Amino acid sequence: xxxxxxxxxxxxxxxxxxxxxxxxxxxxxxxxxxxxxxxxxxxxxxxxxxxxxxxxxxxxxxxxxxxxxxxxxxxxxxxxxxxxxxxxxxxxxxxxxxxxxxxxxxxxxxxxxxxxxxxxxxxxxxxxxxxxxxxxxxxxxxxxxxxxxxxxxxxxxxxxxxxxxxxxxxxxxxxxxxxxxxxxxxxxxxxxxxxxxxxxxxxxxxxxxxxxxxxxxxxxxxxxxxxxxxxxxxxxxxxxxxxxxxxxxxxxxxxxxxxxxxxxxxxxxxxxxxxxxxxxxxxxxxxxxxxxxxxxxxxxxxxxxxxxxxxxxxxxxxxxxxxxxxxxxxxxxxxxxxxxxxxxxxxxxxxxxxxxxxxxxxxx
Numbered sequence: 203x204x205x206x207x208x209x210x211x212x213x214x215x216x217x218x219x220x221x222x223x224x225x226x227x228x229x230x231x232x233x234x235x236x237x238x239x240x241x242x243x244x245x246x247x248x249x250x251x252x253x254x255x256x257x258x259x260x261x262x263x264x265x266x267x268x269x270x271x272x273x274x275x276x277x278x279x280x281x282x283x284x285x286x287x288x289x290x291x292x293x294x295x296x297x298x299x300x301x302x303x304x305x306x307x308x309x310x311x312x313x314x315x316x317x318x319x320x321x322x323x324x325x326x327x328x329x330x331x332x333x334x335x336x337x338x339x340x341x342x343x344x345x346x347x348x349x350x351x352x353x354x355x356x357x358x359x360x361x362x363x364x365x366x367x368x369x370x371x372x373x374x375x376x377x378x379x380x381x382x383x384x385x386x387x388x389x390x391x392x393x394x395x396x397x398x399x400x401x402x403x404x405x406x407x408x409x410x411x412x413x414x415x416x417x418x419x420x421x422x423x424x425x426x427x428x429x430x431x432x433x434x435x436x437x438x439x440x441x442x443x444x445x446x447x448x449x450x451x452x453x454x455x456x457x458x459x460x461x462x463x464x465x466x467x468x469x470x471x472x473x474x475x476x477x478x479x480x481x482x483x484x485x486x487x488x489x490x491x492x493x494x495x496x497x498x499x500x501x502x503x504x505x506x507x508x509x510x511x512x513x514x515x516x517x518x519x520x521x522x523x524x525x526x527x528x529x530x531x532x533x534x535x536x537x538x539x540x541x542x543x544x545x546x547x548x549x550x551x552x553x554x555x556x557x558x559x560x561x562x563x564x565x566x
Contacts, residue, residue, distance in 0.1 A: 285553040298382040303358040303375040311395040313343040318391030327406040336369040338412040344373035347387040385502035385510040404485040408533040419488045428522030429489040432530035441469040445479025448566035472528040484511030
């Protein structure tokens, strides 16, 4: 599959090197001896691309491969067959290496509630959460997983400057050695503690009153409930998420995507009591640690930012009910923590949806 890749142009040798910009996705049969000084070389039209073996991802197809991908006309399963094939062949990437960037003296890992927040590229909205948790009841700990090594220095410096003298929140910052994605960051975070209740939270979710809200979510975890979630609102107060369901996408015939009933509508139309839903968004979900252990954590198979919550919901649904508490309402600045266009846009999301349907037997 040929596509524009300015970031590999420097590896092109021969005439036209300065203006060449292309990338190749391929498969190599048989094992590769990564200990030897090998290079991957592709020749075409009098030019060659040479990449040291250390620069080639042989564990899974990196999503950066799809950066800037454009599909002419309306995407269809047939038009995206090549992208679907690449997504289908992707393997589970290895877990990233994790280092400790910061740990508050009162961070024990034993609190009743563990809030886990992955961070990538920016931590602007994280400041609101730390301020809110400063007034929360005891028994709540915060684990921030920095999934961006380049951001780690600034993030840790801000936490040290503000949390130690001002907020005094029991928290830690764990740092990945590479961008491994939302699912991997969630798994790093919840596995670092021992508290029974885990809240997986996007960094751009604004929690209104954690003292009251977290207690209420915990109370809603009946014995037959696998996971519970708050209602998420847009900044203008309209409804964003109150459960999900896989639906035939009206804008993309032939594809099945997560639908959000009532999205952009009035939140006051929701039921007054806790209600059941088919799926929950990964932006804010509360689940028992024992349940996460039972399902193996958040699935990290299909790349960053797409369908992890769908796959998690399907696993959780085999254990118990998925519910939403309309009495807990948080604001989600949707999109601030994920840049879809930089990873191939809607075309890659649609391709992944085909693979998800294949691997889940079309469950909705």
